[in-house]
Amino acid sequence: MGTARPMLEDIRETTENDAWELLSRACERNSPINLFTTADEPLGRSRLLALGEDGLLIDHPIRDGRPVSVSLGVRINAYLLHDGHRLGFRSRVLDRSRVRLNTRVSLDGLVLSVPPRVERMQRRNHYRVSLGAENQIGCWLSQVPPSGGDSRTEDPDRTPEESDAEVSEGGASGAGESDVAAGHESDRRQNAWEETFLMPVQPVNLSTGGLAVAYDKWAPMRPKPGELVRVGLDLGDGEGFMIVDAEVRHTRLVPRPERIVSGLRFHEFVEPSSTALAMARISRYVAAIQRRHLARVRIKE
The missing domain is CATH 2.40.10.220 (predicted glycosyltransferase like domains)
Known part of the structure; x- marks a missing residue:
């Protein structure tokens, strides 16, 4: 299944130092992230692997169980869940990389630009x-x-008789008159x-x-x-x-x-x-x- 489109609003922005610290902790946990285009169209799902001076390393994204082709230089929006908060940042794909997990296993990955800020997003049923x-x-x-x-x-x-008479007159009138009366009632x-x-x-x-x-x-x-x-x-x-x-x-x-x-x-x-x-x-x-x-x-x- 594809990732769901987030309905979000920025309510707080981190500083550059805060963003680095937050992403470092998320990489230590290999936190999953959802990737979207700048138009918020879903790209795929990935995991944070490492943060360094050269960029933010993530696992190659997949969607519906298949690898997703992502062009170099493309701008993306990324969203993750961290310490109970939904976070988001904007980045750009810088390079492709081969990630070695051990002597036998290695993975394809992408290098993203390090975002200058990370934004906390609202989680609610109604977009505000x-x-x-x-x-x-x-x-x-x-x-x-x-x-x-x-x-x-x-x-x-x-009197009650006058009220009953009004009701009787209303019942005898046509549907068009009823609609007009309803309009007058709304205006009143x-x-x-x-x-x-x-x-x-x-x-x-x-x-x-x-x-x-x-x-x-x-x-x-x-x-x-x-x-x-x-x-x-x-x-x-x-x-x-x-x-x-x-x-x-x-x-x-x-x-x-x-x-x-x-x-x-x-x-x-x-x-x-x-x-x-x-x-x-x-x-x-x-x-x-x-x-x-x-x-x-x-x-x-």
Whole structure:
């Protein structure tokens, strides 16, 4: 079977000395590594053998039980598991080598350039991207209505007979009128939410599973872990904003500048019928940021 494509994000980079020390320990253990092209297409699986001034020596990669042909000079991405962390580095194939294990056994190997840094990668079900000032995302928090759903309250002056009459009239109307009514109801819900108290927050990161937001420590809303909040999210893609209830997973105070950061997990979109479309929008947005990030990394190299 081929190696699986990693869904990763850089969250920490080592210094050059740290990278050398880390790779030295990994070579002592002959740690397995997965090799990918710079476009993250799988190349094969190998093992770290030795680290020296001439380069990083690895066993010749195999895929589906067969040796893989790798051209000299090709750039690669390599990923390995070390001390419980998924690590990655970028390198280039410098040479081919013959590795002698003992007087009788020798192996074909490759010499890679020693990477100047090694990056620790995230391991999660949802790929998460960091958001900066260049990402024009609007985000607001609001309290979830007591009913957990629609913020509308019933008209206290409306009698049960009037309510029954409305239901009967709706049942007698055609399917087209029902669709129009559903559209008006969706608009009414969104307008009602816009009229409630909204607290602007700064998105820190985003995935299809949730997001992290930052706000002033003196903000009027300071939700606690386990609470549900209502989130309005505008990706700036011209398709309007989404309304989703989210669970606060964690909250912490961070310095410079001093503010609160809360991690939110998406719980339920207010319009269930639009959940698939909303998730597709978020997925496209996250993928676009990922592509821009990879493009910047390649330009620097």
